[in-house]
Amino acid sequence: EVVMTQSPATLSVSPGERVTLSCRASQSVRNNLVWYQQKPGQAPRLLIYAVSTRATGIPARFSGSGFGTDFTLTITSLQSEDSAVYYCQQYDDWPPITFGGGTKVEIK
């Protein structure tokens, strides 16, 4: 099973700041990595697929990078509506399809 590890668990950031979230896979997942955003009481929302491609309607301030085992989600100029939990997920070696434990982004 591919274990996905996200860090940090929680991040408190001021509006307008740049945010960097990390996701590490226990083995290479090549570019088969996606990111989701989940707000309280809502279903997850697809943000980024294939490491760096934004899903439909996702603002340009969200970007992804990485390959193999180390991945990053960057939010440039954090907005108040970006307060959420962010999950990475791999679909390279499955089953099982595995998610990271999530990073909670809080607004200061």
Add this chain to the structure above:
Amino acid sequence: EVQLVESGGGLVQPGGSLRLSCAVSGATVNSDYMSWVRQAPGKGLEWVSIVYSSGGTYYAESVKDRFSIFRDPSNNTLNLQMKSLRVEDTAIYYCARGLVWGFKYWGQGVPVTVSS
């Protein structure tokens, strides 16, 4: 636009059974991967099961031999038959569509509580 609407959740005693359904609109249930993903209270996301467009199925080890995923093309629904339920199966259950390029579409989720 594809929409997914789950139903069938509720309170069940340990050892009991429950069937969840996910009504698909805007697409046919057979035309893409369909999955169930769950989220225990205050916890992260956990993939539960998937059915291919060709009909093949896979399950997480934690639910194998207890849960069964199947499609009903006549009603354009995805279903999850759950038996021998355990307290640790308590979660919000989401149906999700896609796999390659991510789970693009999600339902709103349906709560399942396993408790005596």
